[in-house]
Amino acid sequence: MPDGLSQTFAALADPTRRAILAQLARGDANVSDLAQPFMSDMSLPAVTKHLKVLERAGLVRKTRAAQWRTCSLNPQPLKDATDWIEEYRRMWEASLDRLGDYLQELQAAQPLASEPGESERPPPTKSKTERQGKRHAGKAQ
Amino acid sequence: MPDGLSQTFAALADPTRRAILAQLARGDANVSDLAQPFMSDMSLPAVTKHLKVLERAGLVRKTRAAQWRTCSLNPQPLKDATDWIEEYRRMWEASLDRLGDYLQELQAAQPLASEPGESERPPPTKSKTERQGKRHAGKAQ
Numbered sequence: 001m002p003d004g005l006s007q008t009f010a011a012l013a014d015p016t017r018r019a020i021l022a023q024l025a026r027g028d029a030n031v032s033d034l035a036q037p038f039m040s041d042m043s044l045p046a047v048t049k050h051l052k053v054l055e056r057a058g059l060v061r062k063t064r065a066a067q068w069r070t071c072s073l074n075p076q077p078l079k080d081a082t083d084w085i086e087e088y089r090r091m092w093e094a095s096l097d098r099l100g101d102y103l104q105e106l107q108a109a110q111p112l113a114s115e116p117g118e119s120e121r122p123p124p125t126k127s128k129t130e131r132q133g134k135r136h137a138g139k140a141q
Numbered sequence: 142m143p144d145g146l147s148q149t150f151a152a153l154a155d156p157t158r159r160a161i162l163a164q165l166a167r168g169d170a171n172v173s174d175l176a177q178p179f180m181s182d183m184s185l186p187a188v189t190k191h192l193k194v195l196e197r198a199g200l201v202r203k204t205r206a207a208q209w210r211t212c213s214l215n216p217q218p219l220k221d222a223t224d225w226i227e228e229y230r231r232m233w234e235a236s237l238d239r240l241g242d243y244l245q246e247l248q249a250a251q252p253l254a255s256e257p258g259e260s261e262r263p264p265p266t267k268s269k270t271e272r273q274g275k276r277h278a279g280k281a282q
Contacts, residue, residue: 085153
């Protein structure tokens with residue numbers, strides 16, 4: 001039995017399942033509404049199988065009222081997944097910042113001689129602020 | 142050939158591969174350093190296989206200098222993964238907010254009669270601010 005995070009990531013590793021979650025993010029839906037966009041490419045049992053994977057991972061909840069079954073999104077596993085990723089992205093960025101600081105210290109301690117014909121030395125590392133600015137520019141990164 | 146996001150999520154769906162990424166988030170490492178924490182539970186070829194999955198997904202880059210191979214983390218696929226998740230989490234939260242607003246409007250338009258023996262009616266929905274406060278409390282949610 002895989003751990004919760006592994007189940008969440010495995011459930012997200014399929015475009016049909018991600019499309020189902022995207023649909024549920026807009027609001028609850030019943031199984032046939034959810035299956036409708038995929039019916040030209042796959043059978044209802046195939047869509048139901050994807051839904052079961054999402055349910056087992058705790059990403060989708062089914063409730064039954066009279067003869068109707070409604071599916072809804074459970075965002076907690078998604079939050080756990082982004083929390084995991086973001087923790088290590090932040091750690092990686094902090095380690096890059098430390099490396100940048102170290103290179104700047106090295107440079108300050110031992111200034112390099114200018115190359116012949118070079119009037120100015122290009123900056124060998126970006127400042128922490130520059131990197132952070134770029135990092136927060138999102139997709140443009 | 143699965144799409145990029147599916148490859149990223151599939152690569153993240155394993156605790157050994159997540160542990161390798163966590164180690165690389167602290168700084169670059171060579172293959173034997175990366176394998177070392179797992180050697181009591183698995184063989185070097187097994188660890189190498191996990192590393193290959195991470196490389197194929199573009200999460201790990203290998204560089205070679207002389208006889209040394211260094212592995213480093215590539216954070217861009219991780220960013221794409223959190224961007225995808227966060228887009229739908231935000232959409233889901235916006236749809237919850239709309240539902241809450243609608244229920245409050247309904248309640249304002251048609252005040253319910255108190256049940257016999259009930260002195261005060263319990264609040265039927267949480268306010269947008271309350272939900273947001275809870276949502277931002279992280280793990281405690």
